[in-house]
Amino acid sequence: MRLEAKQVGFRYQGVTPWILKDVDFVLESGQRIALVGPSGCGKSTLAKLLAGYLEPAEGQILLDGKPLPKKEYCPAQMIGQHPEQAVNPRWKLKKTLTECWSPDEDLLAAMGIEDEWLKRWPSELSGGELQRFCIARVLGPATKFLVCDEISTMLDVITQAQIWKLVLRIAKERQLGLVVVTHNMALAEKVCDQIVALPDINKR
Amino acid sequence: MANDKKGQPLLEVEGLTISFNRYDRGWNKVDLEVIHFLDIEVFPGEILAVVGSSGSGKSLLAHSVLGILPGNANISGTMKYKGKTLTEKLRKKLRGHEIAFIPQSVDFLDPLMKVGAQAKGVKGTDEQMRRVFKRYGLDEKTADLYPFQLSGGMARRVLISTAVMQEPELIVADEPTPGLDLTMAMETLTHFREFADEGGGVLLITHDIDLALGVADRIAVFYAGTTVEVCAARDFQQGKDALRHPYSKAFLDALPQNDFRPIGGTQPYAGNLPEGCLFADRCPQRTEACGQDVPMRDLRGGKVRCAHAT
Amino acid sequence: MREQASAVKERGAATGSDLMKEPRTLGPRMNTKKKLILYVSLAGGYLLAVMIAGLFMEPELYGVNYENKFLLPSLAHPFGTDFMGRDMFWRSVKGLSNSILIGLAASAVSSIIALIFGILSAAAGGKTDRVINWCVDCCMGLPHIVLLLLISYMMGGGGLGVSVAVAVTHWPELTRLVRAEALQVKNAQYVKAAYKMGRSPFQVAKEHIVPHVLPVYLVGLVLLFPHAIMHEAALTFLGFGFPAGVPAIGGILSEAMEHIVTGKWWLCLFPGLMLLIAVMLFDLIGDKLKMLLNPGSGNE
Numbered sequence: 001m002r003l004e005a006k007q008v009g010f011r012y013q014g015v016t017p018w019i020l021k022d023v024d025f026v027l028e029s030g031q032r033i034a035l036v037g038p039s040g041c042g043k044s045t046l047a048k049l050l051a052g053y054l055e056p057a058e059g060q061i062l063l064d065g066k067p068l069p070k071k072e073y074c075p076a077q078m079i080g081q082h083p084e085q086a087v088n089p090r091w092k093l094k095k096t097l098t099e100c101w102s103p104d105e106d107l108l109a110a111m112g113i114e115d116e117w118l119k120r121w122p123s124e125l126s127g128g129e130l131q132r133f134c135i136a137r138v139l140g141p142a143t144k145f146l147v148c149d150e151i152s153t154m155l156d157v158i159t160q161a162q163i164w165k166l167v168l169r170i171a172k173e174r175q176l177g178l179v180v181v182t183h184n185m186a187l188a189e190k191v192c193d194q195i196v197a198l199p200d201i202n203k204r
Numbered sequence: 205m206a207n208d209k210k211g212q213p214l215l216e217v218e219g220l221t222i223s224f225n226r227y228d229r230g231w232n233k234v235d236l237e238v239i240h241f242l243d244i245e246v247f248p249g250e251i252l253a254v255v256g257s258s259g260s261g262k263s264l265l266a267h268s269v270l271g272i273l274p275g276n277a278n279i280s281g282t283m284k285y286k287g288k289t290l291t292e293k294l295r296k297k298l299r300g301h302e303i304a305f306i307p308q309s310v311d312f313l314d315p316l317m318k319v320g321a322q323a324k325g326v327k328g329t330d331e332q333m334r335r336v337f338k339r340y341g342l343d344e345k346t347a348d349l350y351p352f353q354l355s356g357g358m359a360r361r362v363l364i365s366t367a368v369m370q371e372p373e374l375i376v377a378d379e380p381t382p383g384l385d386l387t388m389a390m391e392t393l394t395h396f397r398e399f400a401d402e403g404g405g406v407l408l409i410t411h412d413i414d415l416a417l418g419v420a421d422r423i424a425v426f427y428a429g430t431t432v433e434v435c436a437a438r439d440f441q442q443g444k445d446a447l448r449h450p451y452s453k454a455f456l457d458a459l460p461q462n463d464f465r466p467i468g469g470t471q472p473y474a475g476n477l478p479e480g481c482l483f484a485d486r487c488p489q490r491t492e493a494c495g496q497d498v499p500m501r502d503l504r505g506g507k508v509r510c511a512h513a514t
Numbered sequence: 515m516r517e518q519a520s521a522v523k524e525r526g527a528a529t530g531s532d533l534m535k536e537p538r539t540l541g542p543r544m545n546t547k548k549k550l551i552l553y554v555s556l557a558g559g560y561l562l563a564v565m566i567a568g569l570f571m572e573p574e575l576y577g578v579n580y581e582n583k584f585l586l587p588s589l590a591h592p593f594g595t596d597f598m599g600r601d602m603f604w605r606s607v608k609g610l611s612n613s614i615l616i617g618l619a620a621s622a623v624s625s626i627i628a629l630i631f632g633i634l635s636a637a638a639g640g641k642t643d644r645v646i647n648w649c650v651d652c653c654m655g656l657p658h659i660v661l662l663l664l665i666s667y668m669m670g671g672g673g674l675g676v677s678v679a680v681a682v683t684h685w686p687e688l689t690r691l692v693r694a695e696a697l698q699v700k701n702a703q704y705v706k707a708a709y710k711m712g713r714s715p716f717q718v719a720k721e722h723i724v725p726h727v728l729p730v731y732l733v734g735l736v737l738l739f740p741h742a743i744m745h746e747a748a749l750t751f752l753g754f755g756f757p758a759g760v761p762a763i764g765g766i767l768s769e770a771m772e773h774i775v776t777g778k779w780w781l782c783l784f785p786g787l788m789l790l791i792a793v794m795l796f797d798l799i800g801d802k803l804k805m806l807l808n809p810g811s812g813n814e
Contacts, residue, residue, distance in 0.1 A: 039356050039385040053706055073712030085703045090725055096704075100711035112470070128257070129470060138711070153382055156257035156411045161458040161466035183385045186460035 001064050003027045003050060003076055003145045003177060009058030010045055019045050021204035022059070025196070029144060032171065032178040034188035037198035043181045046198065047149040050179060051078035073100060076145040077138035081153050083130035087122045094118035097133055101140035111136045111166055128159035135163070139170060145177040152187070164191055212287055213245040214374050214405035215269065219281035222264055222273070235278070237477075239264055239429045242281070243500060243507075244407075246374065251396055251406040253416035253437070255455075256426025257471055262409045263308065266378045269407070270305050271295040285374070300325065304367035306377040313351040313362070320347025323366040336365045340395065357388040364395055375399060376407045381415055393419040413455060417441060425452045428471050428482040435506030448508035450487050481510065550802045557795040561614060564792070568611020575604040576761060584773075587780050594780040597773065606785040608761040610792055613743045616677055617796075620742035624684035625735045631685065632692025633727070636700055646689070653686040662745055666754045676755040680742050688734040692727060699726040729807035737800035740793040747789060763789045 005025040011018045019042045027033055027050075035043050048054040049061055052068040061068055068074055080086050087096045097103065097118065108115075111132050122130060131151060138146070148167070152160035168191065171178050182188050188195050222239040238261045246252045254262050267273050269283065271292060283290040285298060299305070313322055324333045337346060340361040346354075354362060360380065367375055377396065381389040389412075396406045397419045410416050416423065417440050425433040433449040440446075444453045454467045469486040478484055484494040493511040500509045579599035587594040593602035635646040653661065662679045669675035699705060705722050713721075749755035750764025758765060763785050770782035 037385075039388060052710060071712070071714075074710045077710065078707075080703060082703070086707055088702075088704045088722055099708060100713070112468075126257070126471065138707075154411070156255075157413060157455055157458040157460075158466050159257060159470075161460075161464050162468075164464070165466060184460060185386075190460045190464045 001029045001075070001144050001177070002062075004062045005046065005050060005056075005059065006062055007059035008046075008049060008056045008061065010042075010049060010054065010056050014057065018204045020049070020056075020202055023198075023202055025050075025201060027145065027177045027179055029177045030175040031194065032168075032180065032192040034180045034182060034192035034195045035198055036182065036185065036188055036195060039183075041198050042202055042204075043198050044149055047078060047147045047179060047181050050145075051076050051147045053078060073140070073142045075142055076147060077143050078147040078149060079131075079134050079138065079151045081150040083127055083134045083154075084122060086134050087130060089122050091122070092118070093120055093122065093125070093130075093133055096122070097137050099137060101137075101142075103136050103139065107136060107139065107170075110169070112162065128155045128163065131155065131159075131163055132166070135167060139174075143176065145179070146171065147179045147181075149181045150183070153182075153184075160187075211247065213284075214248050214286060215244075215246040215407065216284040216287075217242060217244045217265075217269070217281070218283075219243065220265070220268065220283065221280045222261070222268060223278045224274075225276040225278065237429070239268075242430050244424055244431060244434070246405040246407050248373070248405050249400055249403050250421040251400050251408055251419055252422050252424060253408045253410060253413075253420035254424045254426055254431075255410055255413045255416055257411070260426045260471060261429040262411075262426050263378050266305070266376045266407070266409050269376055270299060270303065272305075301370045302372050303374045303376065304370065304372035306363050306367045306375060306380050308379045308382075313359070315351050317350075318347065319349055319351060319354065319362045322351075323347070323362060323369055325366070325369060328369045332369060333365075336369055340365050357384060357391075360384060360388070360392055364392065368399065372404065374405045374407070376409075378409045379411070380408070381410060381412055389415055390418065413440070414459065414461075425449060425455070427451050428477070430482065430509070431500070431507075432483060432509045433506065434508075439506065448503050448506060448513040449483075449510050450489055450513075451483050454486075483510075547806070550806050554799050554802050554806070557799050561792060561795055564607055565611045565614045565618075568608045568614075571604065571608055571611075576600050576608055584778060587784070593784040594778075596769065596778075596781055602766075602781065602784060605761045605766060606763065606788050609763040609766055609785065610788055612756070612760065612762050613746050613789070614739075614792070616680055616746045617739045617742040619677055620680040620684055620746075621735050621738045623681035624738055624742075625688060625731070627682070627685040628688035628692055628734070629731060631689045633696050633723075635689070635693045636696030643693075646693075650686040650689055653683065658683065658745070659748060662749055663752070663754055666749055671754055671757075673756055673760065676746055676749050679749065680745050683745075684738050684742055688731070688738065691734050692731055695727045695730045696723060699723050733800055733804045733807065736796065736803055739796040739800075743789070743793055743796070 004027070005023055008020055008023045008025075009018055010020040023046060025046070035046065037043055045054065049056055052061065052070070052074050063069075063075060068076065087093070097113075103111075113129075113132050113136060117125060117129060117133075135151075146167070151167075152163055155163065164187075167178075170176070178192070180188065180192050182191075220239055220242040221237065223235045223237040225235060242265065244252065244254070244265075254265065256262055264273065268277075268279060269290075271290075273279065285294070285303070288294060290298075295303075313319065320333060323336070324330070333347065334344060337344065342358065342361055342365065346358065346362070351359065351362075363380075367377075375396065380392055384392065393408075393415055396408060400406050400421075408416060408420060413423075417437055420437045423433075423435055423437050423440060424431045425435075433447065433452045435448065435452075438446075439448075440452075440456065444456055447453050447456070457463045457465045458467070467486055472478055472482060472485070480496050481487070481490075481494040481498045484490050487494065489512045491512070496511070498509050498511050500507050503513055577600065579595075582591070582595045582599035583597060585591050585595040585599075591601050591603060593606060595601055596605075631646050631649075635643045661683050665679035665682065666675040669678050699722060702722075705718060708718050708722060709715075746755060747762070747764035747767070750762045751768045752764075753768070756762040756765055758769075766785045767782055767789075770778070770785070773781050
């Protein structure tokens, strides 16, 4: 499959300056691309566009030539920087984990999610532990692309290495396409097979 | 502590233990201990970086120094500032003057107040504000902006300006770098370095060991609510063998520019705190001795909480 | 908060406190949560009792009896009697009961309006949001008592007038509250993620939004009561509410004003106190409920 941004431009409410302009970006299944650049260059915005969290003001986001689905499960799923904001604080984690599909035992074991955690509230787990849930819940069979926006920035280096090892293994097994937004060049080099500097493709 | 440090520490924390009264399920209240027997010292002219996994209670250390823990916290142990015990009254006097706090996020700014007025605080003057803003590369017009109009980097600089406005002697910075790109993060830390070089003390709380190494004089490694190692920053740069605790060594291994190799397991927590060494269940060198209480001890010019470290 | 909560480890209460000095929050043996519930049920019980007592009271209890004019408070008449020899205690209870009933009606109507407007405003956004916000601003911009007087007068005064006036003017604050909460949860990352995971708007509303808005709504609803009661009393006091024959705290107080110069202090003191206590109790229930429903503050 192929996830593609075609001549994409974005700004808020049609009045603010362009954040992205005429951006072309292509990601194939099985490919892992790091998106780097200074703060405020629009990395997160492009990530949100690719996962359908924002609508482009110009151009299109295409999945195998068709627009992203709006009402059904989106094959391009995003994982964010703050896992504690991405889970409902009033839900026990089992409910969060199974919101759209039921991961099997093997996957949970592979993700290092302990059975005991499922009975807890989000406030009782650390960021690294919650991030595992955020990843596992979008690894359903319908997911073809993962957009990872600074997913390990808030984690310590050991947890960061743990999480990435898991994501890489599953991405390889399932031939997922990965967009990795990060400011850590060493991480980008370790995790991805291609590095794209956003300012180079952003013609604003 | 490092022997080459002289004089009286600016901040001295001894045997700090913090616990929270929390509701378990339903009615039962339990005491949850989040920080155990923690000792650290910050000397004038140095940056002490506290690094450790997320959720190891690092922020609580900062909050307890400032005295801004929530009401259900119980604190024991002693905390001294320039040799004087930090009481609630003394804290109030020092907070914002001699001790400044740089919070984790811009959310700590009042969204409805212009940043200039916030930076000035109650006692600052326009003159002071202009000087400090200029020093941190902030335009004079910045003072008229509201927090939501600031970019991440500007907001960070505003927070630092606010902290140094009253010319403090000790800065407590809680995770000042996430969300900044490398240049900006380094810039932030350089400001701390300058501040320390002028004789101030900085307690820098961070999980980004990479950055901390660049500026800090000493590193305190935090794990599960206590320090497992305190050492000179150069020990980290020299590599694994210069370090003392197995957790600090695992830290180095997991860096992306090194092996990017994680150790298994997770930090112990609620209800699962092991007896003795808190790191034992993830430690390759575990023996029976790890089941006993492991005190902090001096080793090669640093301190370590491990029975086996040599 | 998050960091500390996740780092929290449990040594069990026993070991925990052995290690520490006497924890400073350990005062009375009862824990805060139990105390809160006790407060709420006591206050609620008292108010409910007053309301029910008023509903099923024999009218003779506060009937006219010219032989007992202006009696000082005594065992037979704890609050004394007025210029027609009516027992002030029973009149006050009946009056307060009427006030509570009006408060109930007002809260019910106002809170439903607020819920619909608030959710609609947050969910639809755009023009709808602007129109609703404009209505809210209009209502809040007018002095509340003037609005109440207008509506009550328009409806011809009396029990109906005052009920309608109080019922339809208390929604703006709660609307704002509901709207803010709904907006917050609507923009929460977990809600956006839920949509991307293919959840329908109905599922999202049911599982994410309603459980989030409900606690705030409930507290807001309880906190409407004291306002409604005070406003009913004010309207009646000014002569735009219940007619003189119906016992109502506002009416009792305005009658008492005529006798205060002649030293009939009990006529206004006790009914006034009852009104004050009722209002404070409702406030207390709202406050404690807020603490109970908010896990963070409940821990303190």
